[in-house]
Amino acid sequence: MRLHSILHRALLRLYPASFRAEYGDELSRIFAQRRRDASGVFDLLWLWPLEVADVVGNAAAVHWDLLRQDVRYGLRALRRAPGFALSVVLVVGIGVGATTSAFTIADHVLVRPLPFHEPDRLVKLWESPPGYSQMELSPPNYLDWKERARSFEGMAAYSPFSTNLVGQGEPRRLEGVVTSSELLEVLGVSPALGRSFAPEDDDVGAARTVILGFALWQDAFGGDAGVVGRTVLLDGEPHTVLGVMPRGFRFPSREVEYWSALRLDGDTSENASDRDNNWFNVVARLAPGVSLEAAREEMQAIAAQLEREHPVENASTGANVVALQDEVSAQSRLLLLVLAAAAACVLLLACTNLAGVLLARALQRRSELAVRAALGGGRERLVRQLLTESLMLAGAGGAVGVAIAGWAIPSLHRLVPQALPVAELPAIDARVLGLAALVTIATGLGFGVLPAVRAARGSVQGALRDGSRGGVGGRRERLRAALVAFQVGASVALLMTSGLLLRALVRVQSTDPGFETERIVGLRTWLPSPKYDATASRVQFYDRVIEEVRALPGVVEAGYVSFLPMVMGGGIWPVTIEGRPVDAEAPERAALRFATTGYFDAIGIPLLLGRGPQPSDGAESPRAAVVSESFARRYWPDADPIGRRFDLAFQERTVVGVVGDVRTRGLERVAEPQVYLPPAQVPDGGLPFYAPKDLVVRASTDPMALVPAIREIVRAVDPEQPVSDIRPLEDLLAENTAPRRLQASVLGAFAAIALLLATLGLHGLLSLAVSQRRQEIGVRVALGARRADVLAMVAREGALLVLTGMVLGVAGGLVAGRSMRALLAGVATADAAALASSIAIALVISLAGSLLPALRATRVDAAVTIREGS
Numbered sequence: 001m002r003l004h005s006i007l008h009r010a011l012l013r014l015y016p017a018s019f020r021a022e023y024g025d026e027l028s029r030i031f032a033q034r035r036r037d038a039s040g041v042f043d044l045l046w047l048w049p050l051e052v053a054d055v056v057g058n059a060a061a062v063h064w065d066l067l068r069q070d071v072r073y074g075l076r077a078l079r080r081a082p083g084f085a086l087s088v089v090l091v092v093g094i095g096v097g098a099t100t101s102a103f104t105i106a107d108h109v110l111v112r113p114l115p116f117h118e119p120d121r122l123v124k125l126w127e128s129p130p131g132y133s134q135m136e137l138s139p140p141n142y143l144d145w146k147e148r149a150r151s152f153e154g155m156a157a158y159s160p161f162s163t164n165l166v167g168q169g170e171p172r173r174l175e176g177v178v179t180s181s182e183l184l185e186v187l188g189v190s191p192a193l194g195r196s197f198a199p200e201d202d203d204v205g206a207a208r209t210v211i212l213g214f215a216l217w218q219d220a221f222g223g224d225a226g227v228v229g230r231t232v233l234l235d236g237e238p239h240t241v242l243g244v245m246p247r248g249f250r251f252p253s254r255e256v257e258y259w260s261a262l263r264l265d266g267d268t269s270e271n272a273s274d275r276d277n278n279w280f281n282v283v284a285r286l287a288p289g290v291s292l293e294a295a296r297e298e299m300q301a302i303a304a305q306l307e308r309e310h311p312v313e314n315a316s317t318g319a320n321v322v323a324l325q326d327e328v329s330a331q332s333r334l335l336l337l338v339l340a341a342a343a344a345c346v347l348l349l350a351c352t353n354l355a356g357v358l359l360a361r362a363l364q365r366r367s368e369l370a371v372r373a374a375l376g377g378g379r380e381r382l383v384r385q386l387l388t389e390s391l392m393l394a395g396a397g398g399a400v401g402v403a404i405a406g407w408a409i410p411s412l413h414r415l416v417p418q419a420l421p422v423a424e425l426p427a428i429d430a431r432v433l434g435l436a437a438l439v440t441i442a443t444g445l446g447f448g449v450l451p452a453v454r455a456a457r458g459s460v461q462g463a464l465r466d467g468s469r470g471g472v473g474g475r476r477e478r479l480r481a482a483l484v485a486f487q488v489g490a491s492v493a494l495l496m497t498s499g500l501l502l503r504a505l506v507r508v509q510s511t512d513p514g515f516e517t518e519r520i521v522g523l524r525t526w527l528p529s530p531k532y533d534a535t536a537s538r539v540q541f542y543d544r545v546i547e548e549v550r551a552l553p554g555v556v557e558a559g560y561v562s563f564l565p566m567v568m569g570g571g572i573w574p575v576t577i578e579g580r581p582v583d584a585e586a587p588e589r590a591a592l593r594f595a596t597t598g599y600f601d602a603i604g605i606p607l608l609l610g611r612g613p614q615p616s617d618g619a620e621s622p623r624a625a626v627v628s629e630s631f632a633r634r635y636w637p638d639a640d641p642i643g644r645r646f647d648l649a650f651q652e653r654t655v656v657g658v659v660g661d662v663r664t665r666g667l668e669r670v671a672e673p674q675v676y677l678p679p680a681q682v683p684d685g686g687l688p689f690y691a692p693k694d695l696v697v698r699a700s701t702d703p704m705a706l707v708p709a710i711r712e713i714v715r716a717v718d719p720e721q722p723v724s725d726i727r728p729l730e731d732l733l734a735e736n737t738a739p740r741r742l743q744a745s746v747l748g749a750f751a752a753i754a755l756l757l758a759t760l761g762l763h764g765l766l767s768l769a770v771s772q773r774r775q776e777i778g779v780r781v782a783l784g785a786r787r788a789d790v791l792a793m794v795a796r797e798g799a800l801l802v803l804t805g806m807v808l809g810v811a812g813g814l815v816a817g818r819s820m821r822a823l824l825a826g827v828a829t830a831d832a833a834a835l836a837s838s839i840a841i842a843l844v845i846s847l848a849g850s851l852l853p854a855l856r857a858t859r860v861d862a863a864v865t866i867r868e869g870s
Contacts, residue, residue: 005032011052014059016066016384070388077389085393087760088357092397092443094753095350097404100436102343104405105412106336107435108426114325115248115422117188118285122324123292125155125282125299130316130587135572137280141306141314145282148302151295155284156183157262158252163234164528166720168220173526173724174234176258177251183259184211186285187251194228194243201242201261209261210239214247216257234260235528236720251421252281275313276574279689283324296321315587332417335743338820339415342494342750349490349757351443352483356761358390387445394444402428402436414742485805487758492809492842494751497816499834501744504825509737514662515565516604517729521703522564524725525714526693533685535619541717542596542679542692548713550598554701559599560679560692562592564729566736569665571690572672576647577635590631591664592649594692595676600626600659602696603729610642610657617678624678625653628661631673648675649687666736668825694725703728743823755845758805762798762849798850806839813838 008031012024031051038047078085113119126134127141137145137157146155158179165172181197190196191211201209210232212221221227231238239260250256286295299319307314406428413425426432525545532538542560549558563571575588599605600612608629617624625648632641632655644655653675664671679692699706704726711723817829827834 008051011055014055015062019062066384067388070385071392073385074389074392078392084357085396088354088393089397089400091350091353091357091757091760092394092440093400093404094757095347095354095443096398096401096436096439097408098343098750098753099347099439100401100405100432101408101412102339103435104409104426104432105415106340107431108422109328109336109416109420110333112422112426112431115250119325120323121153121286122187123152123284123286123295124322124324124327125284126320126322127278127303128318128320129278131589134320134322136278137282138275138278139280140275141317142280142282144306145299145302145319148305149284149295149298151287151290151298152284153287154182154186155282156180156186157280157282158183158259159262159279159281160252160256161260162526163258163260164236164526164720164722165220165232165234166236167233171720171722172220173524173722174216174257175255176260177256178260178262180262183251183283186283188285189246189249191243192246193225194241196243197259197261202263204263206261206263208234208237208239208263209242210234211242211259212244213257213259214245214249217244234258236531237528248423250423252283253421254423275310278572284321292321292323328417328420332415332739334820334822335739336415338497338816338823339743339746339750341816342497342747345490345494346750346753346757347439347443349487349754352487353757353761354394354443356483358386391441391444394440397443398436398440401440402433405432405436412742412746414739481801484758484761485801485808487754487761488802488805488842489808489812491751491754491758492806492838493812493816494747494754495838495842496810496813496834497820498744498747498751499838500817500820500824500827500829500831501740501747503827503831503834504823505737505740505744507825507827508667508740511663511667513565513667513733514605514660515729517733519700519703520603520696520698520729521707522725522727522729522732523695523697523707523710523723524693525695525721525723527691527721529685529688532691533688535680535682535684535686538691539680544717545695545713546596546598548716549695549697549706549710552706552709552713554699554706556698556700557598557602558695558697559602560596561599561603561676561694561696562594562690562692564694564696564732565603565662565664566666566732567694567725569669569671573648573675575675578645578647578652580635588635589672590627590648591672591674592690593674593676594679594682594687594690595626596679596692599676599696602698604698605662606660608658608660609640610655612657612659613676613678618680621681623651623653623681624656626657626659626676627655628674629658630661631675632658634673649677653677667733696729755842758842759845759849762801795847795850798847802843802847802850806842809842810835810839 005028008028009024012020012027015024034047034051114122116122125137125145127137129135136159139157142157149155156179158177161176161178163174163176165174179197181199181202184190184196192214194211197209197211200206212227217223217227227241228243230241232241233239245259284295286292296319299321303314303317303319307317409425409428416422416425525541527538527541532541546558546560549555562568571592572589573592575590577588580588595613597613597615600607609632610626612626613624625646627641635641635646636644641655641658645652646655647653659676662671662674663669664674682691695710697703697706697710707726714721714723813835814830817824821829
């Protein structure tokens with residue numbers, strides 16, 4: 001019997017404590033009577049299921065009834081204090097919105113699996129030649145790796161490739177990929193229409209084939225299912241459409257519109273056996289049970305074998321295997337983690353602010369709660385009521401936070417790396433809503449419990465006779481004071497980190513790119529093969545377009561180049577310098593571009609020595625080269641470089657000029673030495689990828705106004721040639737620093753929010769202190785205290801909190817700065833300007849939060865307050 005009684009009392013704990021206190025003994029007596037009336041084993045066994053069902057059902061009903069009462073009472077209480085309710089909802093909304101948006105982006109890029117079959121088994125393979133941690137593979141090395149490796153279930157090569165689509169309305173430039181037939185099988189995806197590539201599509205002489213992206217299929221072909229099997233013209237060559245990929249498929253980047261079969265023949269035949277021509281990206285799928293480390297060890301062993309077999313071409317060339325999910329750059333990864341940490345800091349600030357506000361609210365309602373307790377409301381009932389109100393406010397704030405996240409996420413699209421094969425931005429889906437709900441509930445419960453318990457604690461008599469004594473220094477307010485000091489410290493830390501990022505942005509933007517951008521526009525006219533395989537036909541196109549563009553009113557100069565600076569940072573080739581021994585451990589390399597006459601003047605690259613490309617640099621002339629200043633300084637530091645010879649891209653070249661260095665890899669990376677060659681001196685069909693394609697036009701007025709006329713010129717020269725990638729060079733430079741501007745602005749916004757929350761917390765704390773100390777202040781004034789003394793007293797309390805928070809904030813900011821050193825572009829983590837400005841801003845804004853309470857204290861009427869206290 002005693003065991004049954006103990007178990008039943010444990011079961012009764014499903015009821016609220018107030019219900020148990022009133023009806024628990026009676027329910028226990030009823031159960032004891034039923035236990036005594038039970039006859040036989042069957043009745044005894046049946047008694048417990050009936051009792052459990054009865055208690056669970058009734059407990060749920062009681063809890064629901066109490067919840068309805070608490071909600072109704074809470075709504076009435078909040079309607080009586082709309083300012084309090086609105087402030088809490090906004091604070092929670094800011095915290096939930098910042099956290100949801102930042103963590104959603106970080107999850108989208110770093111955590112969420114890639115949209116492929118078993119994405120954790122997908123890897124990227126890279127060569128690692130001297131001086132580079134990773135580089136694309138050369139075709140023969142790829143074929144050898146594929147033949148010898150046993151760690152992979154499949155391996156595929158691909159390379160970005162643009163093409164001209166004609167015959168489907170206006171000619172258009174498409175961004176695509178040439179790939180070996182295994183790519184889609186390795187990724188574990190299939191076309192939504194038609195079929196994938198087959199091995200025979202890679203054969204030399206096979207018909208050219210293409211698979212369309214969903215967006216291209218919709219846009220250019222109207223979503224016609226009959227497109228499968230149709231012939232389309234890409235670069236003037238007929239391609240058979242094999243299929244259409246599903247909506248949302250993106251590989252290797254979001255820009256890709258089509259995939260065509262890779263064949264090592266035709267214009268790529270000279271590349272098939274060149275181990276120095278690195279242009280293959282390689283993706284592979286790990287075999288079942290093979291770890292990433294095991295695959296890496298095998299590939300390093302294969303690379304060592306190939307180095308022994310090809311000691312010149314593969315000298316000191318290793319192999320690297322990286323998980324496809326980890327292809328995010330270290331800087332992008334660190335940036336997302338910093339923003340996620342900043343968002344978590346904002347959420348914590350919002351929660352501490354919420355806890356302080358709820359605590360102040362509960363203290364103001366101590367008399368009300370004491371009356372309810374005197375009328376029979378137990379501590380559990382009061383805590384439950386306060387928690388219900390807290391959750392109601394948190395729920396409303398969570399809804400506001402989801403709206404804020406929905407507005408903020410699209411503005412963070414630049415934080416998603418372009419090369420990652422995922423959607424540009426995550427949708428507000430169940431994962432996002434689940435995260436917001438979790439944060440909201442945790443906020444409401446975690447930071448509503450302490451104020452609720454504290455408010456319900458203490459004697460009824462003490463609460464009813466509690467006067468207005470106490471202040472910031474009293475035991476009652478020490479917790480709120482600590483919360484405010486923490487808020488100030490966190491805001492200072494965020495200000496310091498955002499200041500460091502801003503300083504880094506200024507340093508990057510002040511870096512000389514090596515070219516000019518004002519009133520210069522770039523346009524792309526990528527000439528297709530085989531139509532323009534003949535070098536003479538290409539040169540004729542360049543000459544006609546440049547001549548007619550120069551004749552346009554407002555044009556200062558025009559010229560063609562292989563790639564605009566920062567658009568393509570690679571193009572690296574081995575260099576052999578006449579009279580200089582080859583170092584196999586550190587071979588000489590340079591970036592290759594072809595440039596026409598007028599290019600250097602058009603883009604503002606200074607000519608330092610000699611001359612630039614000339615019309616006389618034809619096919620029969622000596623092979624000329626214009627080199628960058630770093631090229632000349634590296635190889636002939638104490639001699640005149642003009643007339644010097646070197647080998648590059650299969651031919652010997654003679655230096656005819658020296659130009660300034662250009663940061664082709666962006667403002668934050670040092671570029672390799674550069675070499676510019678005349679386009680007329682390349683053999684027919686040779687190096688088609690490097691053929692000039694970007695037209696640079698310098699104007700005396702707005703260059704964008706010239707674009708329609710330039711389009712007409714290109715159309716007149718070749719009606720099938722599209723014009724694409726139109727952009728002012730100012731935009732090109734701005735795009736290079738856009739991620740930094742975004743990271744500085746987002747972190748700055750978080751810092752501003754944190755500072756606002758800290759100011760509100762300080763204001764609320766001091767306002768409460770002034771309200772509670774009205775009688776004390778009144779007595780001080782009656783005894784002769786001046787208003788300046790009262791003002792100083794309140795301001796001193798605020799200043800103490802602010803200074804305490806600043807000490808904590810500076811320490812936290814220094815730690816945070818060291819952890820994000822990779823983002824600072826050389827700015828010291830203890831940068832004096834960032835530190836001083838952060839402290840100054842926090843000091844001014846935070847002390848502003850104490851101004852109104854201090855002024856309110858000076859207006860206390862001594863006679864009135866003394867009468868109220870008597």
